[in-house]
Amino acid sequence: MNQFSASQVSGSFDLWQHFRLLAMRAIYFGSGVVIAGTAIYTAAQSNWAAAAALLCVALGFALIGYLYRNELAPQWINFLVICCLGTLVSVSMKSAGILGVYWMYPILAMVFFMFDKTIFVLVIMLIYALFAAVIYQVLPFDYAWRVAISMLVLIGVGAAFLIMMASMQRRLFSAAATDSLTGCIKREYLSEMAQQALTKAERAKQPVSLVQIDMDSFQTVNDRYGYLFGDKVLEEAAKRIRSVARATDTVIRSNGAEFVVIFPNTTGKDAAELATAMLDRIRHDPFAVKSLTVTVTASGGLAEFKPGHHWGEWLGAADSALYQAKSQGRNRLKLAQ
Numbered sequence: 221m222n223q224f225s226a227s228q229v230s231g232s233f234d235l236w237q238h239f240r241l242l243a244m245r246a247i248y249f250g251s252g253v254v255i256a257g258t259a260i261y262t263a264a265q266s267n268w269a270a271a272a273a274l275l276c277v278a279l280g281f282a283l284i285g286y287l288y289r290n291e292l293a294p295q296w297i298n299f300l301v302i303c304c305l306g307t308l309v310s311v312s313m314k315s316a317g318i319l320g321v322y323w324m325y326p327i328l329a330m331v332f333f334m335f336d337k338t339i340f341v342l343v344i345m346l347i348y349a350l351f352a353a354v355i356y357q358v359l360p361f362d363y364a365w366r367v368a369i370s371m372l373v374l375i376g377v378g379a380a381f382l383i384m385m386a387s388m389q390r391r392l393f394s395a396a397a398t399d400s401l402t403g404c405i406k407r408e409y410l411s412e413m414a415q416q417a418l419t420k421a422e423r424a425k426q427p428v429s430l431v432q433i434d435m436d437s438f439q440t441v442n443d444r445y446g447y448l449f450g451d452k453v454l455e456e457a458a459k460r461i462r463s464v465a466r467a468t469d470t471v472i473r474s475n476g477a478e479f480v481v482i483f484p485n486t487t488g489k490d491a492a493e494l495a496t497a498m499l500d501r502i503r504h505d506p507f508a509v510k511s512l513t514v515t516v517t518a519s520g521g522l523a524e525f526k527p528g529h530h531w532g533e534w535l536g537a538a539d540s541a542l543y544q545a546k547s548q549g550r551n552r553l554k555l556a557q
């Protein structure tokens with residue numbers, strides 16, 4: 221329908237992924253610079269072996285930052301990075317005691333940007349468990365429990381921030397992608413929605429169908445009853461289409477008086493039943509605005525996706541079927557062959 225799922229949000233409008241990319245670049249280069257500084261400090265104390273090791277780590281960070289400056293690094297690289305930082309801080313705790321604690325907080329904060337939500341919880345729990353074990357070993361109990369609790373607070377605040385970001389992003393996407401007249405998704409997102417539906421269907425080896433619904437002789441409706449009346453008809457027609465669509469279906473206003481409905485996990489036969497119900501809902505009850513009541517019909521062209529086809533061919537097949545429906549007298553549904 222016109223609600224947006226998390227996967228739809230993860231399309232072109234993914235602010236969080238963009239923000240993560242910027243943050244990760246800063247994290248890799250920033251960590252590289254900080255570790256290089258520590259290497260210089262260590263060298264100044266004539267601890268050459270440790271200084272050389274730190275310098276290698278710093279160069280490694282800078283290299284990852286450079287290689288992944290335009291895309292997010294794979295999760296396993298981030299996992300190695302976080303393990304490396306965790307180990308450095310744990311070792312520094314052993315030698316510097318409580319001074320090492322100050323590095324634990326930024327590392328915990330980094331985890332929020334480094335991992336996809338699928339493994340984020342696991343990684344943050346692992347890192348927290350490591351840090352908690354080290355602080356309980358190194359610090360007196362009175363310090364250790366306070367530090368452990370303050371870290372939990374940081375994780376809680378970070379998690380609340382992530383949840384708020386996700387909800388804000390959904391709202392922003394919804395506002396930007398919704399057609400103000402009909403409440404359907406705007407035509408600009410049609411190809412993206414079609415491609416997403418195809419990718420999911422191919423991955424899950426499921427059928428997927430779409431129908432293109434076009435209001436019949438809409439120019440005549442506008443000419444006879446006025447453009448504002450036409451607007452009300454489009455608004456109401458979209459509501460009727462959505463009232464038949466299931467929660468998983470996507471309704472897009474693909475043109476002036478035309479809608480596309482994508483039916484995931486639905487064969488052409490089952491989609492035809494839904495599309496017929498949509499056309500019935502449009503034609504059966506007259507559209508009423510003030511004292512004016514007018515019966516309007518619509519035509520539909522339906523196509524089930526054929527494996528190996530391009531999404532453009534899929535839309536083209538539905539378009540040809542719609543053309544047939546129009547040329548055979550309108551007010552009917554045609555299925556693509």
Ligand SMILES: Nc1nc2c(ncn2[C@@H]2O[C@H](COP(=O)(O)OP(=O)(O)OP(=O)(O)O)[C@@H](O)[C@H]2O)c(=O)[nH]1
Pocket residue numbers: 401434435436437438439440442446447448449450451454475476477546550
């Ligand atoms: N009221 C209103 N009309 C619109 C809007 N967008 C497009 N239209 C009108 O919708 C009509 C679409 O016409 P067409 O689809 O080309 O042709 P038609 O008259 O519907 O005829 P067939 O499609 O052949 O049945 C045009 O007259 C457009 O001006 C809109 O937002 N509001």
